Amino acid sequence: MKILAIGAHICDMEFTCGAVLAKHVRLGDEVYLLSTTAGEMGCNSVEAVQAYKQQKIDEGQRCAQKLGVKESLWLDYPDTEYPCTREAQMELCDIIRRIKPDIVITHWNKARHRDHYNTAVNVEKALWLAVIPTIKTNYPPHGVKRLFYTDNWEDPKDFVPNVFVSVEEEDIERWQSAINEFAVGRGEISGFHFTEYYKHLTYVRGMVAKYNNAQAFYSDMTICTEKLFSDCNPTCNSISEK
Numbered sequence: 522m523k524i525l526a527i528g529a530h531i532c533d534m535e536f537t538c539g540a541v542l543a544k545h546v547r548l549g550d551e552v553y554l555l556s557t558t559a560g561e562m563g564c565n566s567v568e569a570v571q572a573y574k575q576q577k578i579d580e581g582q583r584c585a586q587k588l589g590v591k592e593s594l595w596l597d598y599p600d601t602e603y604p605c606t607r608e609a610q611m612e613l614c615d616i617i618r619r620i621k622p623d624i625v626i627t628h629w630n631k632a633r634h635r636d637h638y639n640t641a642v643n644v645e646k647a648l649w650l651a652v653i654p655t656i657k658t659n660y661p662p663h664g665v666k667r668l669f670y671t672d673n674w675e676d677p678k679d680f681v682p683n684v685f686v687s688v689e690e691e692d693i694e695r696w697q698s699a700i701n702e703f704a705v706g707r708g709e710i711s712g713f714h715f716t717e718y719y720k721h722l723t724y725v726r727g728m729v730a731k732y733n734n735a736q737a738f739y740s741d742m743t744i745c746t747e748k749l750f751s752d753c754n755p756t757c758n759s760i761s762e763k
């Protein structure tokens with residue numbers, strides 16, 4: 522199985538679904554990471570932006586290596602300026618056609634963060650464009666089986682997860698080591714300790730789904746009934762339902 526996780530900023534997918542990505546690497550699946558911007562505007566001063574951009578790129582490469590992903594890509598759009606355009610959608614369409622993922626993961630499509638929202642919308646449109654045989658790009662048409670949206674503390678509006686994917690202790694250890702490569706993950710940039718937040722969230726989401734640890738997603742179940750995440754719990758919206 523091939524999984525492609527597409528985020529707006531280097532570290533978004535790594536934080537929000539990195540434990541699940543680590544699990545699927547362990548299971549022998551091919552995992553790909555793509556960020557539409559570096560996320561350089563998250564630093565503390567205008568003067569630091571360019572240096573922080575390179576830092577994010579370097580941190581992202583080290584993180585990807587630790588996670589064991591097959592390929593880590595980054596599109597050089599300026600942070601906060603990723604456009605919602607057909608051109609950007611065609612760019613994603615071509616990457617999707619080249620990689621041929623079974624699963625795509627991206628931001629919640631009601632995200633209030635501009636880059637997160639534009640990335641989610643572009644991904645949705647790109648998935649649609651990718652299957653149309655009369656749209657020519659460098660690669661042949663490809664249909665992705667299911668799209669999952671991630672559980673991000675920045676994008677809580679109307680986000681009700683309906684897929685809980687269990688992760689094991691070894692996946693969490695590998696993932697935590699990987700995301701600790703990010704200064705922002707260690708709480709050194711904004712003061713918000715991302716690594717701790719997302720680690721504890723795996724306990725909370727796991728409790729709801731009666732797993733030890735889990736990461737949560739939303740997926741439109743009407744897209745496909747095929748169970749692609751190997752032991753996800755796609756019907757558990759509350760404790761009483763399981």
Ligand SMILES: [Zn+2]
Pocket residue numbers: 529530533560637
């Ligand atoms: Zn972000």
